[in-house]
Amino acid sequence: GREWHLTARPHGWPTPDDFALREAAVPEPAEGQIVVRNRHFSVDPYMRGRMNDVKSYVPPFQLDEPMDGGAVGEVIASRSEKFAVGDHVLHGLGWREYAVLDAARATKADPALAPLSGYLGVLGMTGLTAYAGLLEVASLKEGDVVFVSGAAGAVGSQVGQIARLKGASRVIGSAGSDEKVRLLVEEYGFDAAFNYKNGTPVAEQLKKAAPDGIDVYFDNVGGEHLEAAISSLNVHGRVAICGMISQYNTTEPPAAPRNLALVIGKRLRLQGLLVSDHSALHPQFVQEVSSWVRSGELKYSETTVSGIENAVDAFLGMLRGENTGKMIVSLDA
Ligand code: NDP
Numbered sequence: 135g136r137e138w139h140l141t142a143r144p145h146g147w148p149t150p151d152d153f154a155l156r157e158a159a160v161p162e163p164a165e166g167q168i169v170v171r172n173r174h175f176s177v178d179p180y181m182r183g184r185m186n187d188v189k190s191y192v193p194p195f196q197l198d199e200p201m202d203g204g205a206v207g208e209v210i211a212s213r214s215e216k217f218a219v220g221d222h223v224l225h226g227l228g229w230r231e232y233a234v235l236d237a238a239r240a241t242k243a244d245p246a247l248a249p250l251s252g253y254l255g256v257l258g259m260t261g262l263t264a265y266a267g268l269l270e271v272a273s274l275k276e277g278d279v280v281f282v283s284g285a286a287g288a289v290g291s292q293v294g295q296i297a298r299l300k301g302a303s304r305v306i307g308s309a310g311s312d313e314k315v316r317l318l319v320e321e322y323g324f325d326a327a328f329n330y331k332n333g334t335p336v337a338e339q340l341k342k343a344a345p346d347g348i349d350v351y352f353d354n355v356g357g358e359h360l361e362a363a364i365s366s367l368n369v370h371g372r373v374a375i376c377g378m379i380s381q382y383n384t385t386e387p388p389a390a391p392r393n394l395a396l397v398i399g400k401r402l403r404l405q406g407l408l409v410s411d412h413s414a415l416h417p418q419f420v421q422e423v424s425s426w427v428r429s430g431e432l433k434y435s436e437t438t439v440s441g442i443e444n445a446v447d448a449f450l451g452m453l454r455g456e457n458t459g460k461m462i463v464s465l466d467a
Contacts (some may be wrong), residue, residue, distance in 0.1 A: 135157075135159060135160050135230060135231035135232035136155050136156065136157055136158070136230065136231050136246045136442055136443075137155070137156060137158050137200040137201075137229060137230035138153055138154070138155055138156075138200065138229040138442070138445055138446065139153065139154050139156055139198050139199060139200055139201065139229070139381065140152060140153060140196075140197055140198075140199075140201055141153060141154045141197060141198060142197070143186060143187055143197070144182075144185050144186075144383075145385065146383055146384070146385045146404075147383045147450075147453075148182070148185060148270055148383075148449075148450060148453075149354035150446055150447070150450075153161075153186070153446045154266050155409055155442065155445075158200070158230070160232045160234065160271070161189070161213070161214070161234050163211055163213045163234055164213065165210060165213050166174060166213060166214050166236055166237060166238070166349070166411055166445060167213055167214065167233075167234055167235060167236055167237065168206060168209050168211065168212045168213070168214055168216075168217050168223070168235065168237050168240060168277070169209070169210050169211040169212075169232060169233070169234050169284065170205075170207040170208065170209055170210065170223055170225060170227075170233045170234075170235070170240070171207050171208050171210050171231065171232055171465075172205045172206070172207035172228065172230065172232065172233060172252055173207045173208060173222075173464065173465055173466060174205065174207075174230055174250060174251045174254060174462050174463065174464050174465065175204065175205035175206075175228030175229060175230075175254070175260070175445070175462075175463050175465075176203050176204035176205065176254040176255075176258075176446065176460070176461075176462065176463075177201060177203070177448050177449035177452055177461050177462075177463060178204070178230055178259075178452075179377055179382060179452070179453065179456060180192065180377075180380050181195075181203060181449065182305050182382045182383065182453065183203070183369075183382065184201075184274075191408060191410075198325050198460065200227075200229055200230050201228075201229040202226055202227050202228060202229060203226065203228040203229060204224070204225075204226065204228055204254050204259055205224070205225055205226070205228035205229075205233065205254075206222060206223065206224050206225075206243050206250045206251065206253050206254060206260065206288075207222070207223065207225075207229075207233065208220065208221070208222055208223075209223060209307070210232075212237070214236075214237030214239070216237040216240075217237055217242070217338075220244060222242070222243045222244070222245050223240040223242060223243055224240065224241050224242075224243045224253045224254075224258070225239055225240040226239065227243075228463075229445065230442075231442055233347055235306065240368060247424065248424065248427070249463045250417065251436055251438070251460075251464070252427075252434075254460060254462060255288050255434065255459065255460030255462070256292065256423065256427060256432075256434040257420055257424060257427075258291070258425060258458070259290035259409055260289045260369065260460060261288075261292055261355075261419065261423055261439050262346075262409050262413075262415065262416060262419050263289050263376060263407070263409040263414065264290075264292035264293040264296055264352075265292070265296060265419045265423065265438065266407070266409060266411075266415050266419070267289075267293065267352060267374040267376050267407045268280075268296055268297060268300075268350070268352060269296075269300070269372050269410075269415075270349045270412060270415065271323060271372075271374040271405050271407040272351075272372045272373070272374040274300055274302065274350060275301075275349075275373055276295060276300070276301035276302075276303075277301065277302070277303045277353045278302050278303065278349040278350050279302065279304040279305075279306070279344055279346065279347065279348045279349050279350070279368075280293075280294070280297040280302045280304070280305050280306070280348065280349070280350045280351075280352065280368070281302055281306045281307070281308075281343075281348045281350070281351050281352070281363055282294050282297070282305075282306075282307050282308075282351075282352040282354070283307075283308050283330075283351075283352070283353060283354045283355040283359040283363075284308075284309070284354030284355050284379065285308055285309050285314075285324065285327060286306025286307070286309040286310075286311075286314035286315075286318060286458050286459070287299050287309075287354065287457065287458075287459070287460075288396060288457075288459055288460035289354060289376060289377070290307065290309075290352070290354050290372045290462070291318075291322055291434065291435065291458075291459055292423075292432070292434065293352045294307050294322055294323075294324050295322055295323065295426075295431075295432045295433070296423075296432070297350070297412045298323050298324075298338050299426060299431060300464055302350075304325045304326070304344065305323070305324050305325050305326075306324065306325065306326045306327065306328075306338070306340070306343045306344055306348070307322075307324045307326075307327045307360065308327065308328050308329070308330045308336065308340075308355075309327065309329065309330070310314070310329065310330060310331050310455040310462065311329060311331070311362055312329050312332075314327075314329075314458060315327040315328060317328050317435075317458065321377060321433055322433060326343040326344075327343075328340075328342075328343055329446065330359065332461060333422045335358070335362070336358050336359050337358075337359075337360040337362035337365055337366070339362075340362045340363065340366050341365075341366060344366055346368075347361065347366050347368040347371075348366045348367055348368065348371065349367070349368055349369060349370075349371050349372070350371065350373070350374075351363035351366075351371070351372075351373045351374075352374050352376060353373060353375050353376055353377070354373065354376050354377045354378075354379060354382075354441065355377070355378065355379055355380045356375075356377070356378025356379070356380050356381055357378065357381060357388045357390050357391075358380070358389075358390050359378040359380070359388070360373075360375075360378075360390065361390035361391035361392060361393055362392045364391055364393050364394065364396050364397065364402070367374070367395065367396075367400055367402055368400070369400050369401060370401050370402075370403075371403075372402070372405070373392060373402065373403065373404040373405065374407050375404055375405065375406045375407060376407050379453070381431075382453070383453065386412060394423060411430030415462075419462075434460070435458045436459050436460045436462050437452075437456065437458055437459060437460070437461050437462065438462050438463075439451070439455035439461070439462070439464070440463075440464050440465075440466070441463075441464075441465070442463065444463070448461055448462075448463050449461075457464060
C-alpha cells in the first residue's frame with residue numbers, strides 16, 4: 135500500500151516537496167492486531183505543528199516515516215476478537231492506504247448510524263472540539279452573544295450551530311469568502327457573518343455585527359481576530375482558545391493582540407482547550423449531535439478530495455481555506 139512520508143521540515147508554508155508518497159509492504163497482523171483498508175482520512179490544522187521538530191502536546195512527525203492522523207476504514211484481516219472482517223473502525227493511522235494496528239487502538243464506526251466520513255468530522259474529533267469547547271471551556275449560557283472565527287470550517291460551523299441550539303441570543307461568524315459568509319447566514323442560521331478578507335478591519339466588522347458586544351469568543355484563528363474579540367467582549371466574557379491558524383505558517387511572531395490589558399477591567403477569562411481532555415463528554419456529544427443531525431437542526435458540510443495521491447494538496451488547500459466544513463481525503467475508487 136502507499137503511504138505519505140514527511141521528507142523535510144517546512145519553514146513557513148509547506149510545499150509539496152516536503153512530502154513523498156511511498157510504497158510500503160503491508161505486514162501480517164500479529165496476535166491482537168487488525169488490518170484496515172482505509173476509506174477516508176483526515177487532514178487537520180494541528181498536523182502543521184507536528185511537521186516542526188518541537189515538543190508539543192502531540193509528538194512531531196518523524197522524517198521519512200509515515201505521517202498519521204484520524205482515519206476510518208474496513209477491517210480486511212483480524213487476529214482479534216474485538217473486530218471481524220468487514221467491520222468498520224475509526225483509528226489513528228491515516229495518511230496511508232492500509233493500516234496494521236492493535237485492535238485496542240480502534241473503535242467501531244457504524245456506517246448505519248452515520249456516513250463513515252462523519253466519524254472524522256461532525257461526529258468525530260472536530261465535532262467534539264466544538265461541543266466541549268463551547269459548553270465546557272467557554273461555559274456557554276442562554277442569552278450569550280457568541281462570536282466564532284473560522285466559522286465555515288469543521289469546528290467553527292458546528293460551534294455556531296450548537297450555540298444557536300443551546301440558546302445563544304445572537305451568533306456571529308467570520309470566514310474568508312463571501313460565499314462562505316452567505317452559507318453561514320442562509321444555511322447554518324448564523325445571525326450575522328462577515329468576510330475577514332474584504333479589506334475592512336476585523337474589529338470594525340465585529341463591532342457592526344455585535345453592536346452590544348459579545349459574551350463568548352471561540353477562537354480558531356488568533357491574531358487580529360483575537361484582538362478584535364477582546365475589544366468587543368463584555369464584562370465577564372469568556373474565550374475558548376481552540377486554535378490560532380493565522381500563525382501556523384508564519385515565521386515572525388504575531389503583531390496582535392495589543393489590547394490584552396483589557397482582560398483586567400473586563401475580568402475576561404481566556405482558556406486554552408484540548409479536545410483530548412474532554413473524552414468524558416463523548417457519549418453525550420454523540421447522542422445530542424447525532425439527534426440534531428437526524429432532525430435537520432444541525433447541518434454540516436464536507437469537502438472531499440479523492441485519491442491518496444492528492445492528500446498533500448488537500449492538506450495545503452485546507453490551510454488556504456479551500457474547504458467548507460471538514461476536509462476529507464477519500465480513497466474510494
Ligand atoms: P477548518 O475546517 O476550520 O479549516 C481551516 C480553516 O482555517 C480554513 O478553511 C480557512 O478558512 C481558515 N484559515 C486559514 N488561514 C486563516 C487565517 N490566516 N485567518 C483566518 N482563517 C484562516 O479546520 P478545523 O475545523 O479542523 O480547525 C479549526 C481550528 O481549530 C484550527 O485552529 C485548529 O488548529 C483548531 N483545533 C483545535 C483543537 C484542540 O483540541 N485545541 C482540535 C481541533 C481543531 P477561511 O476561508 O475562513 O480562511
